[in-house]
Amino acid sequence: MKLGKFRFGGVHPHDSKDTANIASSSMENPPKSVLISMAQHIGAPAKILKNKGDKVERGEIIGESNGYVSGNVSSSVTGSVASIEIAPQPLGRGANALLINVEPNAYNLPYSEKSNFMSLSTEEMSEKIKKAGIVGMGGATFPANVKVDGAAKGECDTLIINGVECEPYITSDYRLMLENTEDLFKGIEILRKIIPSVKKTIIGIEANKPIAIEEMSKTAKNYNVEVMPLRLRYPQGAEKMLIDAATGRVVPVGKLPMDVNVLVVNVATLYAIYEAVAKDKPLMERMVTISGDAIKEHKNLWIPLGTPISTIVDNCGGLTAENVLILAGGPMMGASVPSLEQCVNKGTNSLLFFNKDKMPKEVEYPCIKCGRCSDVCPLKLSPTEIAHTAKAKISER
Numbered sequence: 001m002k003l004g005k006f007r008f009g010g011v012h013p014h015d016s017k018d019t020a021n022i023a024s025s026s027m028e029n030p031p032k033s034v035l036i037s038m039a040q041h042i043g044a045p046a047k048i049l050k051n052k053g054d055k056v057e058r059g060e061i062i063g064e065s066n067g068y069v070s071g072n073v074s075s076s077v078t079g080s081v082a083s084i085e086i087a088p089q090p091l092g093r094g095a096n097a098l099l100i101n102v103e104p105n106a107y108n109l110p111y112s113e114k115s116n117f118m119s120l121s122t123e124e125m126s127e128k129i130k131k132a133g134i135v136g137m138g139g140a141t142f143p144a145n146v147k148v149d150g151a152a153k154g155e156c157d158t159l160i161i162n163g164v165e166c167e168p169y170i171t172s173d174y175r176l177m178l179e180n181t182e183d184l185f186k187g188i189e190i191l192r193k194i195i196p197s198v199k200k201t202i203i204g205i206e207a208n209k210p211i212a213i214e215e216m217s218k219t220a221k222n223y224n225v226e227v228m229p230l231r232l233r234y235p236q237g238a239e240k241m242l243i244d245a246a247t248g249r250v251v252p253v254g255k256l257p258m259d260v261n262v263l264v265v266n267v268a269t270l271y272a273i274y275e276a277v278a279k280d281k282p283l284m285e286r287m288v289t290i291s292g293d294a295i296k297e298h299k300n301l302w303i304p305l306g307t308p309i310s311t312i313v314d315n316c317g318g319l320t321a322e323n324v325l326i327l328a329g330g331p332m333m334g335a336s337v338p339s340l341e342q343c344v345n346k347g348t349n350s351l352l353f354f355n356k357d358k359m360p361k362e363v364e365y366p367c368i369k370c371g372r373c374s375d376v377c378p379l380k381l382s383p384t385e386i387a388h389t390a391k392a393k394i395s396e397r
Contacts, residue, residue, distance in 0.1 A: 034306030039095035043069030072133035074282035076304035132276035138266035164237035167330025187274035
């Protein structure tokens with residue numbers, strides 16, 4: 001099997017993907033309240049549309065896009081607004097949020113696929129993506145409608161679906177590829193209708209997911225899509241690295257994928273686009289991988305946005321240690337979470353729990369300028385210079 005790869009640097013951390021064979025499920029004990037932030041995306045926070053005491057329905061827009069780079073926020077539950085609060089964010093910034101008490105025994109109507117969704121105009125499809133509040137769900141959280149509309153207005157000739165999932169532990173995209181294969185290809189059809197200039201579609205999947213490669217390849221034949229197995233190398237899932245591996249094109253420094261006529265869409269984002277256009281379903285829940293040595297049960301869970309981490313822990317049998325490090329996201333790029341009361345948002349693809357007492361104690365030694373860090377950096381940066389300026393608190397360089 002010939003594997004695609006980016007041309008410079010990278011490392012291969014241990015996969016630790018023990019959740020790969022665990023099918024996704026809903027939480028047995030859903031949250032009694034959710035805290036839904038208005039800042040679940042890059043750009044301007046959404047404008048709150050509800051007040052204390054207001055009734056809200058599952059799927060109802062409760063936060064309105066507040067700028068070109070912004071996004072709608074929909075309620076993940078049926079209930080009533082208990083208060084307007086400041087919600088902590090993974091990177092420490094607070095944002096306005098609605099605390100919603102969930103209505104007991106609320107009947108959540110399922111969203112079903114409309115038979116004629118592909119007959120919608122490109123404008124109608126784009127509007128549904130915008131209304132649904134979809135953002136990049138691989139962690140970037142850039143509003144999807146801005147990205148897709150930009151590609152439609154440009155000369156995008158290549159669509160790349162990012163199924164790499166190169167971070168250790170995370171398997172939520174992998175499960176989507178196995179459990180919702182046909183729906184993902186319908187999502188590709190939606191994007192190719194919105195962006196008619198696309199001539200080639202590639203799905204990039206790392207070679208440590210042979211079953212996903214096989215299943216996606218079977219369906220790809222019916223949609224004129226190429227499935228490209230990729231070398232195991234972090235950060236293969238980064239946009240610029242994936243574009244290099246899949247097309248050989250290099251995105252210039254300071255430029256975006258559209259500058260080389262490429263649009264990259266994460267698997268989870270693609271699935272949300274399908275659901276928005278085909279089912280009129282807003283982005284109000286997502287699949288999250290739960291793993292690490294300090295949580296009893298490892299799972300892939302469909303979690304309503306705004307669910308407290310404490311509720312998720314309870315649904316996974318509890319913690320196995322007292323001194324625990326919690327990461328929202330993977331161990332390479334994830335953010336440390338200070339409290340179990342912090343909540344899941346649109347960019348939370350995994351929650352990892354580690355026993356701090358068992359973590360290796362690393363000692364930092366003086367740099368001997370061996371150059372190894374520069375050799376593995378795929379962006380050809382000089383990590384030693386970055387470290388020196390950071391320690392010296394020099395931010396201008």
